[in-house]
Each structure stands twice: as C-alpha cells, then as structure tokens.
Amino acid sequence: MNLTLKIWRQKNANDKGKMVDYPISDVSPDMSFLEMLDVLNESLVEKGEEPVAFDHDCREGICGMCSLYINGEAHGPDRGVTTCQLHMRMFNDGDTIYIEPFRAKAFPVIKDLIVDRGAFDRIQHAGGFISVNTSGNTIDANAIPINKEDADTAFEAATCIGCGACVATCKNSSAMLFVGAKVSQFALLPQGKVEATDRVLNMVKQMDEEGFGNCTNTGACEVECPKGISLEHIARMNREYLTASLKG
C-alpha cells in the first residue's frame, strides 16, 4: 500500500507543533501500525531527519503505553484493540492517515506523539491499592469465598490498562471510566472493603485536581476503550462516592 501520513510534530512541551506530511510506500497489510511507523522512522534516520517520537512497550495490548489518535479515534478504527494491535489491513491503498497524540489538558504533550500520563499514576497513588499485612499472618486470598459474579466483574474492571483512550475520546476529557475501573476492581472484593471510603474519596479528589473534566454520560469512552470497560463501573464509583461522602 502507498499511504500519506499526516503526523503531529512538536519538538518539546513549549513548541507550538504542527502536522507534517510523510508519504510512505510498500506498506504491507500485515504490518502493525507501530511497525509501519518503525519503517517510516528508519527512513527518516537514513535521511538525517529526526524520527517521530511515540510511546510503546509491550506491543501486545497489555502495558497501555501506546496511545495514538488515528483518523480522529483513540487507537484507530478497529474495536477492542490498542494501537500496537492495530494492523495496516484496516486501511486502503492511497489512504491519508492523520496521526495525533492523545489530547487533554491533563495529558500535556512531551514530544511529537508522546504525552505525559503521570496524572493517572498520581490518581493510582491516591488510593488504587490495598494494604496487605505481610507479617506472615496474611490470609490466603484463595481461602476467602467470593461469589462468581462479583469475582468476574472485579476481574473485568481490573483489565483496564491505564492507556487513557477514554480521556482522549471524551469531549470533556473525563477520566471517570479509568477511575471507575480502578475503584470497581476493589469495591466488589472483601479485600477492598477495608479502605473503600478513603480510596474513592482520595482518588476522585486527585482526579479533579489533575484537571480532568466531568462525565456527561455520552458513552464514547466505552466505545473506544480497547478493553471494553463498561460504563457500569462509573455508576459503581458514583455509588461508592455517595456512600463514602455520607460516612465522612
């Protein structure tokens, strides 16, 4: 396939940035999107030009590092996949492809297509964990009975990889799907109940301080989430938050 790439180039956080055209030829439909960018970068390096900076790590949909906004969609046109799992067969010969960073006030651009998603880490640090007694008297988690439905729902919430596609997709740049998943993965389990009140209050407080917008129930986040995280987790977080506020 021969394609025209229109890529956001920005030298650093203070640079204004602009879209730059890059024609690319002989792209195999079997390449992943990131492999296609690797080929582009090799050609740029050979020409003595600066390669395009983009985030990636596992390249198998696990780590949540890859984060491109492709033709106006977080992680591109396929469903239930991250950018690293997107294949060039989703595009046609002659296509023009727009490639931009995830855009949100709370995700400032560092360089080209790389944004700083440290805000998610700070939300996690505020309460996205459980404290476990490691004195040697810890109860084996497998010895605590949990009904199947709760275990399955908690597991589904725990599949959130923290990529930020939900934020990039939301017209309000809301992080509610991410935070909802991180609250829900503990809310349904006995291990999570001990710190439940502080967890939801602290995580929501940090989310607001980071400058994310509020949820207006559009549901675009659920559509673009590569892990299919359900809006029901936002509803659960809101219930947890109300209960915690009344206790406080």
Ligand code: SF4
């Ligand atoms: S909820 Fe989905 S889109 Fe949002 S960070 Fe988690 S995996 Fe990514």
Ligand code: FES
């Ligand atoms: S590089 Fe790890 S999820 Fe894409």
